[in-house]
Amino acid sequence: MLRFIVKRFASALLVMFAISVLVFLIFFATPGVDPAARIAGRNADPATLAQVRHSFGLDRPMPIRYLLMMRHLLIDRDLESFVNRGSRVIPQIVQATPVTLSLVIGAALIWMTAGIIMGTAAAALRGKAADPLIMLVGVVGVSLPAYWLGEVVNLITQKQLHSSVFSWVPPPGYVGLDHPGQWALHLLFPWLTLALLYAGIYARLLRGEVVSALNEDYVRTARAKGLSERRILIRHALRCSLIPIVSLFGLDFGALVGGAALLTEVVFGLPGIGKLTFDALQNLDLPVIMGTVLYAAFFVVLANALVDILYARLDPRARHA
Amino acid sequence: MPDQPLLDVRDLKVSFRTRRGSVTVVDGLSFSVSPGEILGVVGESGSGKSVSMLAVLRLLTSPNVTVEGEVRFRGRDLLTLPDKEMRAVRGREIAMVFQDPMTALTPVYTVGWQIAEQIRAHEKVPRKEAHARAVSLLSDVGIPDAASRANSYPHEFSGGMRQRAVIAMALSCGPALLIADEPTTALDVTVQAQILDLMRELNAEGSAVVLITHDMGVISQIADRVLVMYGGRAAEEGPRRAVFHGPRHPYTWGLLDSVPRVGGPRLRRLPTIAGMPVAPGSLPEGCAFAPRCRLRHDRCEERPVLRDFGDSAHRDACWLPDEDRASLRLTSRATATDVPDREREATP
């Protein structure tokens, strides 16, 4: 067990290191790309360019630059933004984290519940009229661009029907957890918007898994035992279908917490990690980008580790492997 | 024949809707099982043996399947029983064991849990008691250290152990009838014998058994009566002794002759049944076996019915005249065994 944990930990570190190097290389080593030129502006003269290079440390060799940045980020914890000089990276991330976590955890609860119910119901009702109907909802969910849906939701709740049905909807933005009611109210539509997309994905995926599980021999055995269809569906077919779903959930959840929810955050004015990363990217604010990317990698890795544990709980075959 | 059969199947017909139209897989099959007897159902792959047994338990759930006919179990027609009553029959009165023990158990639950689940589906017993019964059932079927093995998962069992566990599960509610679909096919020969012993013991305790197999050897060891199926129909039916010593249908001859013998004269070449098993969907109008039969004649265009010649227990579906069968079998065996060219010329 100890060996497993050590191995898991080492591979997690490796992944984080790989991601940070990957992003570092994207920004500093892409052929034909000069970050100094981006920072100094399009038509900067060579002298300015050289000065920029020096003051941002861009004239040092690449590995040194990487190590320096990592040292400031992880050891001295005083890495500063390139764009807003003086503003530190870590406090910005610390501030944005609860926003993203609130958004993603709430949405995840909604989409997992909806996805599991829709997918299982569609599989159980296959061959009947309800199945294609449920799956149509799933396809629509998968096919709507999340940001566009957010805009339309804003349009309806903030403008078209704001004076009648949706007068209770607050303006877009985020309210901290110290006002739980307002917190939930502000996040309600972002939750639903984000959840619709993933509910569609998971419902479609789960339907496929449950349908193939229902054709397995063990389901026939369960029927021959005289169990009720409901018990066969839930305790046997669904239970086994959840195994692949859970591993995908870990990936998606990690990615969303790591910043993949940025479109929803941008549209609903939520100052989360995704928004922070996106703003930093637009300004090529490299220290912030490295900070948020490492943060993202941390959650991706953490989510994967949690999935491994959950996987072993769900699938006894994985326990001894 | 005993007066009241336990299971009485009349004119069972199973057809599948496919993209090329309806395909009949079981066509007018009738048979019965008396309390406490072992019926061996034998036939090549695709002869409809498994499908007909699944139909009896209404386990063919695909919407493309239609099942017609009558399945009387203790006087009730199972095909028209409400779902809830049917569930009470499954697992409690009729239990079924399937061919592949590797996939027959749900991988995420312990073996003991799965047995207890069946007990609790039919009887109101506390969880603990159900588990205790599961342990003693596992020990009954010969699993050593059953108390701890009950907490193992299916993947931790070997194939033979798993089949024992599946049988323990089938026995958990003391069924009056056990349907075993090729229970030994996926197992090693040594394990096969142990599983057959288990079936025999179970039968000694009073359960009737329907044993589906393609192995005449298995049938000869264990069955009281034999039902030979071909092309979704019954070809021959009778007591084991009668079928093995005086087989009447040319298909049964073929099956028996193609079993290698340890003693007796060495054959240059094992006789086989010429041709391919008939595909469901291209069944001929008349006798299903006619296209492969060396003795077919004009009459075979007409579909034969099961009939007996004197012994009412031993019946077959063939148009050959009763009195000529024995000699016809000898000649047909000779042609089947001989290699049809030089060697035949060499013999005077």
Add this chain to the structure above:
Amino acid sequence: MSTVAPELATAEARRSPGPWRTAGADLLRNRSALAAAVVLFLVVLATLCAPLYAAHIAHTDPFQSHVSGTTVVDGKTVPVLTPSSTGLGLGVTPIGPTWDPAHYFLGADNQGRDVMARLLYGGRTSLFIGFTAALLTCALGTVVGVVAGYAGGVVDAVISRVLDVIWAFPVYLLAICLSVVLLTDGLHLGPLTVEAGSLWLPVAIIAAIYVPYIARPLRGQVLVLRNKEYIQAAVGSGAPTARILRREVLPNVLPTAIVFVPLMTALAMLTESALSFLSVGVQPPDASWGTIIEDGLGLLYTRPAVTIAPGLLIALTTAALNVLGDGVRDALDPGARLRGGV
């Protein structure tokens, strides 16, 4: 072609139709997939007619701003843009939908450009990027997956690690990273040069980030295939690797790769529109459905049609692609699963 005369059925059964033919017949029988194909065909046809619509019906150049232009509504000449009456008076309110195909059918954007004509042109861009990116990803992913799965050993270990890292990382962030870097200067990779404003830039970026989505499942398939007896037999009989890959491995993974094409096209179109919405995708003067949504953002509360119409088109097209993809999957390889798409 799907119906066989009953008397031919037995003869046909002996020489059974090949897997491709069966799959084709299955697909033709699938009514929702057929409907989706018709919808897709109509969308593609409409976007192909974009120049005709702009030149002969709307009589407008959708890439030229018409700040002081006028148009005719109900016989009266009205300006396309009216100065905003609210706020500081700095903004403009373009004309709304007139539902008259000749005169700003869906209204104008804030530069007075015909939204309907821009939608048709934008659709060309979106479909082009989605489809080429999907083809490229599927081709690249198949090569990477087959090489990793068949080569095994160190090659497989290295490729798999890289795929794992990209697979776990948020794709949109990766895409935005690449776009931000490449937007100003374009891509210069040896002899390969993609200019900064080129449509091939988003194509290359989207194709690159989704490679693991294809390569990982295919690698798994090849790993299973490698241990199949007929492959072992081919290896044992001394067949050259290239021949085994071409004759035995590729035909087995190809159905899965093909199943992924329509689903991946849907995914790529959504990604393109998101990047364009964030103004790191398609660059002006080109328009795509994503950029039109972005153009409409400032007008969301006054002229929502500018935002809603392209979004509906994206949703319609991707939904059609997904349904068609489901049909292709059911016909060719029911077990195939694409992350995010299915």
